[in-house]
Amino acid sequence: MTPPEPFLGDTVHTPVRHHILSVLVENKAGVLARIAGMFARRGFNIYSLAVAPAESDARFSRVTIVVDAESAPLEQIVGQLDKLVNVVAITDLSPQDALERELLLATVPTEDATRGQLLDLAAGAGASIVDVDGTALTVMLAGTPGACDALERSLESFPEVELHRTGRVALPRLGRTATHEE
Amino acid sequence: MQLTGAQALIKSLEQQGVDTVFGLPGGAILPVYDPLLDSSLRHILVRHEQGAGHMAEGYAQATGRPGVAMVTSGPGATNIVTPITNAHMDSTPLVVITGQVATASIGLDAFQECDITGITMGVTKHNFLVQSAHELPRAVAAAFHLATTGRPGPVLIDVPKDVAQSTMDWWYPASVDEYDLPGYRPTIELDEDLLDRAVALIAASRRPVLYVGGGTLKSRASAELLAFAERTRIPVVTTLMARGAFPDSHPQHLGMPGMHGTYTAVTAMQRSDLLITLGARFDDRVTGRIAAFAPEAKVIHVDIDRAEFGKIRRPDVALQTDVATALRAFDQSGVRSQPLDDWWRELEEWRERYPLTYEEPEMDGPLRPQHVIQAIAETTEPGTIVASGVGQHQMWAAQYWPFEEPNTWINSGGAGTMGFGVPAAIGAKAGRPDRTVWCIDGDGCFQMTAQELVTARSEGIPIKVAILNNAYLGMVRQWQEMFYDERYSEVYLSPDLPDYVKWAEAMGCVGLRATNVKEMADVIDEANAITDVPVVIDFRTDASEKVFPMVPAGASNDDIMVHPSQRGAR
Ligand SMILES: Cc1ncc(C[n+]2csc(CCOP(=O)(O)OP(=O)(O)O)c2C)c(N)n1
Ligand SMILES: [Mg+2]
Numbered sequence: 001m002t003p004p005e006p007f008l009g010d011t012v013h014t015p016v017r018h019h020i021l022s023v024l025v026e027n028k029a030g031v032l033a034r035i036a037g038m039f040a041r042r043g044f045n046i047y048s049l050a051v052a053p054a055e056s057d058a059r060f061s062r063v064t065i066v067v068d069a070e071s072a073p074l075e076q077i078v079g080q081l082d083k084l085v086n087v088v089a090i091t092d093l094s095p096q097d098a099l100e101r102e103l104l105l106a107t108v109p110t111e112d113a114t115r116g117q118l119l120d121l122a123a124g125a126g127a128s129i130v131d132v133d134g135t136a137l138t139v140m141l142a143g144t145p146g147a148c149d150a151l152e153r154s155l156e157s158f159p160e161v162e163l164h165r166t167g168r169v170a171l172p173r174l175g176r177t178a179t180h181e182e
Numbered sequence: 183m184q185l186t187g188a189q190a191l192i193k194s195l196e197q198q199g200v201d202t203v204f205g206l207p208g209g210a211i212l213p214v215y216d217p218l219l220d221s222s223l224r225h226i227l228v229r230h231e232q233g234a235g236h237m238a239e240g241y242a243q244a245t246g247r248p249g250v251a252m253v254t255s256g257p258g259a260t261n262i263v264t265p266i267t268n269a270h271m272d273s274t275p276l277v278v279i280t281g282q283v284a285t286a287s288i289g290l291d292a293f294q295e296c297d298i299t300g301i302t303m304g305v306t307k308h309n310f311l312v313q314s315a316h317e318l319p320r321a322v323a324a325a326f327h328l329a330t331t332g333r334p335g336p337v338l339i340d341v342p343k344d345v346a347q348s349t350m351d352w353w354y355p356a357s358v359d360e361y362d363l364p365g366y367r368p369t370i371e372l373d374e375d376l377l378d379r380a381v382a383l384i385a386a387s388r389r390p391v392l393y394v395g396g397g398t399l400k401s402r403a404s405a406e407l408l409a410f411a412e413r414t415r416i417p418v419v420t421t422l423m424a425r426g427a428f429p430d431s432h433p434q435h436l437g438m439p440g441m442h443g444t445y446t447a448v449t450a451m452q453r454s455d456l457l458i459t460l461g462a463r464f465d466d467r468v469t470g471r472i473a474a475f476a477p478e479a480k481v482i483h484v485d486i487d488r489a490e491f492g493k494i495r496r497p498d499v500a501l502q503t504d505v506a507t508a509l510r511a512f513d514q515s516g517v518r519s520q521p522l523d524d525w526w527r528e529l530e531e532w533r534e535r536y537p538l539t540y541e542e543p544e545m546d547g548p549l550r551p552q553h554v555i556q557a558i559a560e561t562t563e564p565g566t567i568v569a570s571g572v573g574q575h576q577m578w579a580a581q582y583w584p585f586e587e588p589n590t591w592i593n594s595g596g597a598g599t600m601g602f603g604v605p606a607a608i609g610a611k612a613g614r615p616d617r618t619v620w621c622i623d624g625d626g627c628f629q630m631t632a633q634e635l636v637t638a639r640s641e642g643i644p645i646k647v648a649i650l651n652n653a654y655l656g657m658v659r660q661w662q663e664m665f666y667d668e669r670y671s672e673v674y675l676s677p678d679l680p681d682y683v684k685w686a687e688a689m690g691c692v693g694l695r696a697t698n699v700k701e702m703a704d705v706i707d708e709a710n711a712i713t714d715v716p717v718v719i720d721f722r723t724d725a726s727e728k729v730f731p732m733v734p735a736g737a738s739n740d741d742i743m744v745h746p747s748q749r750g751a752r
Contacts, residue, residue, distance in 0.1 A: 026365060029311070034303055041304050059364075079489030085308040085328065088365040 017070045018047055020098050020170045022091040022178070023063040023081065024054060031086045035063065042080055045071040048102075048167025060088060064169045089180065097176040104141045104148040106155055106163040107131070114158065125151045187315030188213040188346040191279070192221050194322035197354055200250050202226060202241060202612055204234040208254025209294055211281030213346035226612060226641050231258050233605040233634040235265020239274050240609030243592045244567055244617075246402065248275035248329045249609060255281045256294030259340075260301070264599060267305040269336040271596025272423060273400060275329040276336035277322075284344040285313065299340050307335030312342070315350035323354065324361040332368030333487040334400055368486070372503050372511055380482045380499045381515045387456035387480075389525045390416045393439070396423030396595070397461015397485060403506035404428065404588045407460070410509045414519040417529055419447040421462055423595045426585040436529065437538075440468040441733050442577040445536035445744055448731065450529055452739050454479045461485060461505045464494035465596070474738035484508040538581055539745050540727070547698035548724040551575060551650045554702060555582045555622060558648060561706055566618040567592060567610050571603035571627025573657040575650040577729045579622040601630030607645045608638045618646070625651040625675055625682075632685065638716045639690035646709050647718045652725040653677040660728045677722060686718035695720040 025031050032051060039046050045068035054060035067077055078090055104127075110118055115137070122129060122139045125147065131138035141151050145168050155161050172178045185193065191214055195203065202224045207215040218225055228234040231253045238249025253262050259280040269276045283292040299309045308328050310321045318341070325337040355361055384390065392411060398404070404427050411418050411434055418428045419439045428435055437444035439451055451457065457479045462468070469475040472494060483490070483497035484505055491500040501508050543550040555578055559566075568583050569592035570576040576593065585591055592610050594602035607621035628649050638645055655673040662670050686693030692712055694705040696719060709717045730745040743749075 030299065030303075033300070037303050073492060075491070076489065076493060079487075079491070083487070083489055085363060085366050 017068070018066050018095065019069045019074055020093040020095070020100065020168070021065045021067055021078070021081070022093065022170060023065060023087060024060050024089040025063055026086040026088060027053070027059055027061045028086055031061070032063070034084050034086060035065075035081070038080055038084060042076075043071065044068070044077050044080075048165075050167045050169050052169075064167070066168060091172075092179040093170055093172060097172055097178065098170040099173050100145055100168045100170045101142060102145050102148050102168040103166040104143075104151060104163065105130075105138060106151075106161055107136050107138045108155060108158050108161050109136045110158075118158065121154055125154070127151060183352040184349050185352045186213065186217070186347060186349055187318050187341070189217045190315060190318045190350055190352060191322065191341065191346065192217045192223065193352070194319045194354065195223060195250065196221065197319075198322065198326045203250045203252050204228055204237040204241070204609065205252035206231055206234060206254070206258065208258050208281065210255035210283055210343045211252065211258070211279075211341070211346075212254075213343060214252065214279070214281070214341065224612075226637065226643075228605075228637050229633040230631070231261035232264055232601070233608075233631055233637065235262040235276070235278065236268070236599075236602050236605035236631070237609030237612065237634070238276050238278070239265055239269050239272075239602075240569060240592050240606030241613040242269075242274050242276060242609075243606070244589055244610035245613040246589060247613070248277055248326060248334075250277050250279070252279040253281070254294070255283055255298070256296045258294075259296055259298040263301060263305070266302055266336045266338065268594050268597040268599045268602065270305045270307070272594065273334050273396060274336070275334040277325045277329050278336060278338045280338060280340050281346075282311065282340045282342040285342045286344070288342065298338065302338050305336070306338050307333075309338040309340065311340045312345050315345055315348045316353075318345070318350070319352075319354045320360065320362060324363055327358060327361055327363070328366065332366075333397075370502055372501065372507060376499055376501055377511050377515070380501060381512065381517045383456055383480055383482055383499060384414070384458065384512065384517050384519060386520070388520050388522070389454050390414075390456040390458060390519060390522075391436075391450050391454040392416050392418045393451065393457045393459045393462050394418055394420045394424045394427050395460060395462025396421065398424050398427045398505045399588050400461065401486070401504035401506045402588070403460070403504070403509055406506050406509035406513070408432075410513055413513070414517070415522050415526070416458065416519055417450055417526070419443070419451065421465075421468055421595075422580055422593065424462070425580055425583075425591040425593070426588045429586045430584045431586060436533070438580055440465075441470070441735070442581065442729050442731065443468075444538060444581075445731050445742060446529055446532040448733065448739050448742050449532055451476050451479070453528075457481050459483045459485075459497070460508070463490050469494065470733045470737055470739040474740060536731075536744050536748055539747060541747070543699055543724075545699055548722050549696065549699065549702055551652070551721075551723045551727055552578050552582050553699075554648065554650060554721050554723065555579055557702060557706055558620060558622075559583050561710055562618055562620065565590065566620060567607075567614060569593065569603050569607035569610060569619065569621045571621075571623045572598045572600045573624040573627060573655070574652070574660060574727070574729050575622050575624045575627075575656070577657075578650070583622075600624075600627045603627055604631050604645075604647060605634045607647070608634055608643050611638075611643045611645050612641075621645060621647045623647055623649050624656060625649055625653065625677075626655045628682070629675075629680070633689070635686065635689040635691050635716050635718065643716070644712070644714055645716050647716065649682055649718065649720050650723045651677055651682065651720050652723045652727070654725050656725070657729070659725070663728070664732075665734065682718060682720035686716075691716040691718050693718050693720070695722070697722040
């Protein structure tokens with residue numbers, strides 16, 4: 001296994017030495033609790049975690065976990081994860097080999113005076129407006145974690161923003177390889 | 183063939199070759215106890231579910247086969263969490279079956295409902311909540327497979343009452359492919375490059391030590407270890423979990439390492455330039471302060487569980503395989519070690535200067551605990567199995583009992599569970615009725631699980647229990663004496679309350695007592711002559727006796743404290 005390389009991207013929510021584990025698991029009751037419990041028990045930090053049905057086979061789900069490779073050596077995290085019987089395969093992506101995307105939704109209360117400012121900001125960030133009423137706008141951004149961070153920071157100047165992020169999903173960049181653990 | 187889930191469960195256990203189940207029934211598991219009446223399985227009715235779990239562990243440690251326990255839901259299930267945790271820490275193969283409330287009631291706080299799969303997630307290798315009678319055979323087959331392959335451990339099967347009561351068409355998985363374990367691959371091939379690197383380290387080392395852990399016993403590698411050690415002349419240390427993996431009488435055996443290890447074993451590791459680590463995990467009780475542990479040693483780490491690599495100490499070469507396979511591969515490589523004469527000269531000098539020692543007992547008492555253990559060992563037949571509780575008596579048993587054979591030491595290592603001894607000894611005797619089984623127990627430990635002697639008597643399991651009665655929670659007392667200015671807080675128990683002889687008799691056992699050396703010899707002879715019922719001996723030992731050598735918690739192994747009579751000689 002290659003040692004983690006520093007990620008030089010501009011993020012507030014992930015440490016420099018994060019890694020992305022794409023984990024194929026059996027689609028059985030309690031699997032997520034087993035994974036989360038193991039991380040908590042061993043003191044490994046999770047930055048985000050996203051779950052979805054696996055592409056090809058209804059028996060499996062794919063869990064994308066962004067881990068802090070500073071809280072413990074990556075091979076420790078992967079080794080302990082691999083011991084969970086319901087974990088079928090682990091793909092380890094270092095940030096420079098990964099194509100990472102995340103979804104951000106934010107409802108921003110606006111007045112006439114600030115609405116234009118928000119629309120400009122959203123347009124500049126490549127976000128779209130997905131809901132509107134007289135008192136607020138909801139903006140959506142699907143982008144890199146860095147882009148989501150940047151938008152989140154710019155929205156800090158608005159009061160009482162309700163903001164949710166999904167945590168990232170990732171695939172290897174074309175032409176790059178991930179480390180597979182079967 | 184139509185069977186109920188309960189019948190299918192019992193039949194599945196038979197299919198796995200189970201001969202003994204330790205358990206206690208109750209509401210949710212009731213359906214399963216009915217077909218037990220028609221089965222050839224031996225069920226041993228315990229007096230507390232913790233006893234069932236430790237018995238299953240003792241059975242497993244003595245026989246090398248998985249231990250099986252069966253209990254009801256709720257409190258029955260929570261009572262067995264301690265043994266499950268204990269087995270998890272010591273990698274003991276167990277299959278524990280718990281009753282559960284009916285599937286329709288799960289989540290409704292039904293009577294005696296508890297989320298036992300949730301509770302035991304962190305202390306089992308895996309667990310199952312079975313959803314249908316049809317799934318039961320698969321769950322049982324998978325549980326035994328998981329418990330016994332790779333790194334062994336406890337597996338729990340939670341069986342809702344309606345699953346046990348409903349019917350199924352009998353089937354049994356024909357092979358591993360039908361176990362539905364797509365994520366479980368316990369064996370991997372030995373990496374030849376890494377093997378070559380390990381062999382090169384062995385060939386270059388001038389101060390190697392074979393650091394032998396419990397994984398060596400699990401992989402039944404004693405014969406391979408003996409052959410490899412003798413061919414290379416490399417000295418051997420056996421951890422608390424590995425006592426018996428290499429004969430104590432062998433001149434290359436330096437004894438047990440760790441907090442209460444021999445001076446020579448501890449210091450050999452400290453000065454070593456190569457630790458050949460065989461199924462051991464650098465437990466803090468072995469390493470002392472990790473930053474100061476074996477500072478000059480390179481590390482070869484052989485383990486079936488790769489998560490052990492680098493968990494505590496970074497290995498120079500990590501071989502993910504079982505110990506027997508690794509030792510055979512070392513042997514086939516034809517590796518020779520360097521001339522180890524200088525190393526052995528040094529080791530012999532330490533061995534001569536700092537043997538295990540204690541003061542002779544006075545003729546009219548009190549007894550020396552170490553002396554009692556040696557006296558029992560000298561009079562018992564070879565191959566005797568010895569179990570222990572947790573505390574000073576455990577350390578003395580590990581130090582002074584002469585272990586010659588694998589699977590003769592039944593002990594709670596990783597968890598340090600007081601009360602383990604009596605039920606574990608019963609389980610060991612149930613699994614190996616041909617062997618004499620002694621339990622070296624503490625007075626504190628005995629009071630935690632002694633009621634299982636009722637089980638032993640009624641089931642005809644004649645174990646022998648030596649209580650080293652120092653009237654104290656002795657190990658805690660030792661720490662308070664040495665590190666808390668002799669401020670004794672809540673450690674005194676009394677030598678006479680309870681009256682252990684009367685208590686033994688009330689449980690249908692023979693009760694004996696010895697207060698001095700003469701009585702000691704007599705009661706041991708008497709106990710050895712009794713083979714039909716359990717015997718309990720109350721040995722009155724010196725409360726001030728302490729376990730030495732000792733590395734204080736958190737200290738460097740270099741700061742090992744030897745017996746007071748050996749101090750100043752250094
Ligand atoms: C269940 C449990 N509770 C508490 C402890 C902490 N503890 C370790 S040794 C010990 C004293 C054991 O006393 P005894 O059985 O009399 O053995 P001795 O040390 O006197 O030989 C205690 C309280 C433990 N290991 N296990
Ligand atoms: Mg005591």
